[in-house]
Amino acid sequence: MPRKFKCESIEGQLSLWDIGITENKGSFTKSEVNIAKTDDKITEIEEKVTKVLNNAQIVQNENQIDKLKITPEQQEFLNKNKVMENENLSRLIKQCCGYLAIEMAYEDSYVTTYINTMGIKEFDSPKKVQVIPMDKILYYKSLNFKANNTQEEKLLKIKDKALKVIRRKGDENIIIITEKNVISINSIGWVLEWNGIEVIYDEDEVEKNEILQEAQPIEEDLKVGDPVEATYGGEVIQGVISRIYGPGNVTINIIFDGKHSAFYRGNVRKIKELHNIG
Incomplete structure (x- = not known):
């Protein structure tokens, strides 16, 4: 009675029947099949694949891409899709990983498209680009990107x-x-x-604020409602104190141009009256 064999395969493992035979050496009977030679052939194929991968790695290392520069393929994508002419274009960011992020702003939403170094669209994200310090901002439409x-x-x-x-x-x-x-x-x-x-x-x-390294708490008394001057985003603003808080009352909250912002007490100076508040 012929023996019955139960064949179980491990996930990810190839069986003999999964391997394609590309060379026809004629027909064989069951008795002529040499399993050992078949195994040798499998090993030989694996070695060839390994060599190809090693060569590919060498080529990649020899041609390092400056990741903060737009590749020709990415530029072709911009030109072909007339991205720079799109009225909804908000920002264009070259990411340190090499991707090009195209941010579109609509009435109540954002969509960011990511293009790889080969100029191929990878995916869309329903939000703004998450910019990090190593990224390069190539284009921005408005100055509304400010701190809160x-x-x-x-x-x-x-x-x-x-x-x-x-x-x-x-x-x-x-x-x-x-x-x-x-x-x-x-x-x-x-x-x-x-x-x-x-x-x-x-x-x-760079914030033009000489007080950064020299700031000292001023001695004059400040109170809610006082008109003051302070440095904000590298610019001098004028506003009115709305709140004083924190350890030692060193944090001054000021209303200016319809905004509320907190300042270090040493950066705030009392003035007689407001001149350029909007």
């Missing part, structure tokens, strides 16, 4: 560690460079820390 009150309050707590405070055009994140690392405060108030990275920015995006 939560971010400004978080900045106050770590501002004494800052060597540079950077507010990039088209970026709603606040970037702080310290002696030890780089800190980014995003729009929902998360404080993210980065080590050993290069921040992509222009010198005119």
Whole structure:
């Protein structure tokens, strides 16, 4: 009686019947099939595949791409789809990973399309680009990408560690460079820390605030309702104090141009009257 064999395969494993035979050496009877030779042939195929992968890796290493530059294929995608002519285009971001992020703004929503280095659309995301300090902002339509009150309050707590405070055009994140690392405060108030990275920015995006390293609490008495002057985003603003709080009352909340923002007391100066408040 012939023996019955039960064949069980492991997930991901090939059986003999999964392997295609490309060379026809004639017909064989069952007695002529040499299993050992078939196994040798499998091993030989695997070795050839390994060699191909190794060669591909070498080619990739020899042709490193500057990930912050638009590739010819990505540029072709922009041209073919007339992206720069689209009235809904909000931002164009070259990500440090090499992807090109195309952000479109609509009445009440955003859609971001990600294009790989070969100019192929990978996917759409129903939200803004999540920009990080290593990304390059190539285009922005409006200056409305500004920090909010939560971010400004978080900045106050770590501002004494800052060597540079950077507010990039088209970026709603606040970037702080310290002696030890780089800190980014995003729009929902998360404080993210980065080590050993290069921040992509222009010198005119560094907060022009000489008080950064020299700020000292002023002695004059400040109270709610006082007209004051303070530094905001590298610019001098004028407004009215709406709240004073924090340990030692060092945090001053000011209303200006219809906005509320918190400032370190040492950056605030009392004035006689408002001149340029909107």
